[in-house]
Amino acid sequence: MSEAMDGRRHDKVRTLRQISLKVGIVLSVGLFCLGPILWQAVTSVKLDQDLVRIPPIFPEQLTLSHYERVLFGSPIAQSLMNSLVVAASATVISIVVGTFCAFALARLPIAGKPIILGLVLSTSMFPPIAVISPLYLLMRELGLRDTLMAVGLTHAVYSLPLAVWLLTSFFRQLPAELYYAARVDGCTPLRALLTIFFPLARPGLAVAALLVFIYSWNEFMFALTLTASDSARTAPVAIALFPGLYEIPWGDIAAASLVVTLPVGALAILFQRHIVAGLTAGSVKG
Numbered sequence: 001m002s003e004a005m006d007g008r009r010h011d012k013v014r015t016l017r018q019i020s021l022k023v024g025i026v027l028s029v030g031l032f033c034l035g036p037i038l039w040q041a042v043t044s045v046k047l048d049q050d051l052v053r054i055p056p057i058f059p060e061q062l063t064l065s066h067y068e069r070v071l072f073g074s075p076i077a078q079s080l081m082n083s084l085v086v087a088a089s090a091t092v093i094s095i096v097v098g099t100f101c102a103f104a105l106a107r108l109p110i111a112g113k114p115i116i117l118g119l120v121l122s123t124s125m126f127p128p129i130a131v132i133s134p135l136y137l138l139m140r141e142l143g144l145r146d147t148l149m150a151v152g153l154t155h156a157v158y159s160l161p162l163a164v165w166l167l168t169s170f171f172r173q174l175p176a177e178l179y180y181a182a183r184v185d186g187c188t189p190l191r192a193l194l195t196i197f198f199p200l201a202r203p204g205l206a207v208a209a210l211l212v213f214i215y216s217w218n219e220f221m222f223a224l225t226l227t228a229s230d231s232a233r234t235a236p237v238a239i240a241l242f243p244g245l246y247e248i249p250w251g252d253i254a255a256a257s258l259v260v261t262l263p264v265g266a267l268a269i270l271f272q273r274h275i276v277a278g279l280t281a282g283s284v285k286g
Contacts, residue, residue: 043254051250066255075230079238087216090155094212098163103193106171107179124161128221146228155216163208170204206271235260
């Protein structure tokens with residue numbers, strides 16, 4: 001009897017140790033990932049004189065002056081609107097064009113599909129620094145330099161291969177019998193896409209749209225090169241060009257970074273179910 005009780009006690013201790021180890025690992029990974037964001041949050045509410053001395057790590061007195069300067073005393077509000085317009089337009093263009101291309105590559109009888117898909121993906125493998133000079137000259141000749149259209153089109157073109165690749169894989173995971181049944185019932189390929197495959201592909205579309213939006217929202221090099229005024233600069237460029245004649249405004253930069261991060265975080269939370277469904281679609285076959 002005592003041996004059985006000792007065995008159960010040993011099992012409970014071992015289970016508690018395993019749970020503690022797992023919780024410790026999860027907390028460590030979470031702290032590692034969220035550490036920079038937490039540090040930015042602490043920095044954004046510190047007084048200017050507390051930014052250059054440690055301790056204290058956590059401020060004894062909180063202030064919102066950095067957020068006031070960022071939102072009302074700098075062009076960051078205009079830059080946020082510019083980023084929203086650019087990211088939204090790039091996402092719409094990439095998803096609309098990418099959906100048609102992906103459906104054609106996944107379901108239509110086209111010769112050389114692997115080669116076409118490989119060529120589409122290879123266009124995104126060129127580093128931005130390799131194409132920035134001819135792209136700048138092209139936009140200048142078209143009269144689009146220092147406009148939101150130039151940045152939006154560039155982001156859409158550069159993110160389109162990713163959208164095509166993701167959506168092609170997702171369309172291939174949907175049952176091919178649905179397409180054949182729709183064709184037998186008299187549906188054209190376009191109607192089959194819009195009425196049957198498009199509703200079923202919402203998780204994949206959400207994943208592709210969010211990835212394109214995040215890329216466009218955070219992109220820096222194209223936005224910096226193709227814009228020259230506050231009326232066209234996006235948020236990452238505006239943060240990089242924050243004024244600092246005699247010192248770097250760390251508090252303002254931290255506040256601006258958090259303000260710019262909030263829309264992307266809100267989108268990720270809002271579309272969490274679709275993202276998980278889109279990333280795990282086809283991973284388990286019945």
